[in-house]
Amino acid sequence: MDGNQNHDTEDKKGRFPLESRMDHPEETVIQVGNEKSAGGRTSCETTRGGVPMKRIAVPVSQPYEVLVGSGLLERVGELSAPLLSGRRAVLVSDSNVWPLYGQQVTDSLQKADFRVERFIFEAGEKSKTPQTLLDLLNHMAEWELGRADSVFALGGGVTGDLAGLAAALYQRGISCVQLPTSLLAMVDSSVGGKTAVDLPKGKNLVGTFTQPRLVLCDPDALATLPARVEAEGWAEVIKYGMLGSRELLDELAAGREDVDVEDVICRCITMKRDLVTQDERDTGPRQLLNFGHTIGHAVERCAGYGIYHGEGVAMGMAIMTRACVRQGLCTPQCRTVLEDLLERYHLPKTCPIGVERLLEAARMDKKRRGDAITLVQPSQPGRCILRKADYRDLAQILEEGIPL
Numbered sequence: 001m002d003g004n005q006n007h008d009t010e011d012k013k014g015r016f017p018l019e020s021r022m023d024h025p026e027e028t029v030i031q032v033g034n035e036k037s038a039g040g041r042t043s044c045e046t047t048r049g050g051v052p053m054k055r056i057a058v059p060v061s062q063p064y065e066v067l068v069g070s071g072l073l074e075r076v077g078e079l080s081a082p083l084l085s086g087r088r089a090v091l092v093s094d095s096n097v098w099p100l101y102g103q104q105v106t107d108s109l110q111k112a113d114f115r116v117e118r119f120i121f122e123a124g125e126k127s128k129t130p131q132t133l134l135d136l137l138n139h140m141a142e143w144e145l146g147r148a149d150s151v152f153a154l155g156g157g158v159t160g161d162l163a164g165l166a167a168a169l170y171q172r173g174i175s176c177v178q179l180p181t182s183l184l185a186m187v188d189s190s191v192g193g194k195t196a197v198d199l200p201k202g203k204n205l206v207g208t209f210t211q212p213r214l215v216l217c218d219p220d221a222l223a224t225l226p227a228r229v230e231a232e233g234w235a236e237v238i239k240y241g242m243l244g245s246r247e248l249l250d251e252l253a254a255g256r257e258d259v260d261v262e263d264v265i266c267r268c269i270t271m272k273r274d275l276v277t278q279d280e281r282d283t284g285p286r287q288l289l290n291f292g293h294t295i296g297h298a299v300e301r302c303a304g305y306g307i308y309h310g311e312g313v314a315m316g317m318a319i320m321t322r323a324c325v326r327q328g329l330c331t332p333q334c335r336t337v338l339e340d341l342l343e344r345y346h347l348p349k350t351c352p353i354g355v356e357r358l359l360e361a362a363r364m365d366k367k368r369r370g371d372a373i374t375l376v377q378p379s380q381p382g383r384c385i386l387r388k389a390d391y392r393d394l395a396q397i398l399e400e401g402i403p404l
């Protein structure tokens with residue numbers, strides 16, 4: 001999937017080809033996309049109230065738009081009001097993000113005649129629990145929110161997942177507007193409708209697929225990101241390059257200072273939009289977005305969430321890629337390209353946790369069906385495939401992929 005648009009490879013509905021390799025009946029290999037198809041610059045320039053921004057339409061079961069542009073956090077009220085019939089809003093944010101942008105967004109909502117309630121929780125994955133969710137839902141009931149009212153998720157991935165799930169559940173579903181403030185949330189978690197909280201047994205085990213009503217990405221918010229939080233966002237960007245765009249990988253290789261971040265955000269969202277549109281519920285090509293995630297989630301859980309999501313994904317991608325190179329499934333260049341980028345963007349490529357603990361933690365992976373698991377494997381830079389494998393194959397991947 002790449003910026004270089006080539007519609008020859010798409011079918012009439014604009015979907016990318018799925019190929020099943022049946023020469024190894026014990027494994028189904030699904031190959032999605034092609035270097036020249038998606039991931040391109042398919043966002044349109046638009047203006048709202050005379051201000052330029054990018055617009056990416058997401059034509060899923062409940063279609064919505066992602067707007068990307070400088071200054072959007074000041075315009076949350078005016079941009080969302082035409083889409084929402086109720087005028088009560090719950091602004092959900094964490095203890096890090098609220099002091100930075102909470103008042104600005106509240107002012108903007110109030111200016112558009114919303115009555116705003118706030119729910120602020122302690123920052124970090126450790127808050128992404130059923131208890132925090134229940135707390136939020138109880139507050140929403142105490143505030144007597146109705147079906148026409150809305151939840152606004154202001155923050156990173158944890159906030160988006162938690163607030164999105166509360167909106168999906170409250171009175172069987174009310175609108176959610178995603179206001180991602182981290183790079184990771186902008187390029188990945190705020191788009192596509194995955195909502196969840198964690199259980200002690202594993203990450204994201206309770207959740208729904210519920211699309212947001214609107215997503216507003218304001219790249220200005222990235223200026224306040226702590227370095228480690230920004231770095232974990234780059235792990236997801238590198239993921240997009242690895243799974244579908246050699247061109248993006250080459251651009252990233254130039255280094256953070258030379259990258260047009262707003263353009264990169266739009267391209268990642270466009271790639272995600274293309275996959276989610278084909279496969280809203282993550283049973284087909286959308287699973288490509290899980291590159292590095294099965295191992296990454298296990299790492300996060302083993303580390304008691306002291307290792308961030310993007311860091312876990314970086315380790316997961318590196319382990320899977322090294323294993324694939326050693327098994328002859330992937331070009332050695334793929335490992336070099338990935339590891340160079342991980343280093344350049346201050347991300348880990350080795351994992352401090354051993355095979356046994358990771359395997360145990362991966363047992364509850366949602367992507368597992370009995371003993372079958374769908375692995376996302378790189379084959380060359382800019383291309384990954386889906387392979388149905390036995391859960392026990394993970395042991396070999398970890399054993400071969402953990403050592404440098």
Ligand code: GLY
Pocket residue numbers: 188189191192194282286289290
């Ligand atoms: N974060 C992967 C997905 O939304 O499918």
